[in-house]
Amino acid sequence: MASKLLRAVVLGPPGSGKGTVCERISRSFGLQHLSSGQFLRESLGGGGAEAGALAQQYLERGLLVPDHVITRVMMTELEKRREQPWLLDGFPRTLRQAKALDGICEPDLVISLNIPFETLKDRLSARWVHPASGRVYNMDFNPPQVQGVDDLTGEPLVQREEDRPEAVAARLRTYKDAAKPVMELYRSRGILHSFSGTETNKIWPYVYTLLSSRIPPVLPDEEH
Ligand SMILES: Nc1nc2c(ncn2[C@@H]2O[C@H](COP(=O)(O)OP(=O)(O)O)[C@@H](O)[C@H]2O)c(=O)[nH]1
Numbered sequence: 604m605a606s607k608l609l610r611a612v613v614l615g616p617p618g619s620g621k622g623t624v625c626e627r628i629s630r631s632f633g634l635q636h637l638s639s640g641q642f643l644r645e646s647l648g649g650g651g652a653e654a655g656a657l658a659q660q661y662l663e664r665g666l667l668v669p670d671h672v673i674t675r676v677m678m679t680e681l682e683k684r685r686e687q688p689w690l691l692d693g694f695p696r697t698l699r700q701a702k703a704l705d706g707i708c709e710p711d712l713v714i715s716l717n718i719p720f721e722t723l724k725d726r727l728s729a730r731w732v733h734p735a736s737g738r739v740y741n742m743d744f745n746p747p748q749v750q751g752v753d754d755l756t757g758e759p760l761v762q763r764e765e766d767r768p769e770a771v772a773a774r775l776r777t778y779k780d781a782a783k784p785v786m787e788l789y790r791s792r793g794i795l796h797s798f799s800g801t802e803t804n805k806i807w808p809y810v811y812t813l814l815s816s817r818i819p820p821v822l823p824d825e826e827h
Pocket residue numbers: 615616617618619620621622623624726727729730731739740741742743744745801802803804
């Protein structure tokens with residue numbers, strides 16, 4: 604069966620719900636969720652080299668790591684998945700990264716999450732994560748079953764340095780400047796689909812409908 608493999612990208616500022624939406628897409632459509640932030644954190648954990656320590660400083664401050672660092676990490680992961688459908692979360696974030704991605708595979712579909720600034724600020728300051736798995740919680744939206752601990756492992760949750768209020772405004776500005784030409788590129792190709800709103804649950808049915816028009820769901824739309 605020669606059905607085309609779908610390669611999709613989810614764009615959006617920190618806190619816009621990329622990870623949350625990607626998890627749902629991945630469950631409903633069977634696409635592999637590839638998170639650049641998660642790969643970066645894993646690559647730091649294994650290394651301990653100077654380059655790792657340098658990248659760690661960017662991550663802690665919520666700054667974008669240099670293009671060549673993240674591009675190398677992502678190209679390695681994508682090379683391993685040449686024959687598979689995937690869903691990219693957090694990459695590309697700059698025009699250079701988008702061009703590097705084109706070198707390996709041009710995406711078929713790009714979803715952009717457009718969320719108001721105030722909403723992003725509130726969400727990020729309420730975000731807690733389980734570092735080992737990357738599982739994300741929000742004290743209002745999807746709280747853990749027991750406060751402060753991961754549902755599956757029982758291990759403690761932490762707040763990322765970059766989600767502290769001091770770091771958030773600068774991160775959002777950096778994101779916007781870098782992302783603009785990326786969006787323009789995908790818009791000019793006619794593959795950009797933007798979704799605006801303040802709640803992931805309201806945006807999700809539209810994303811589901813869009814994806815369903817391209818690939819058959821493996822699961823019906825769920826109640827979330
Ligand atoms: N209050 C609220 N929080 C949400 C909503 N959607 C996602 N979140 C939470 O907001 C935070 C950021 O979402 P995440 O998926 O990590 O965003 P990303 O940074 O774009 O990958 C997480 O703590 C999510 O659980 C929503 O509709 N409402």
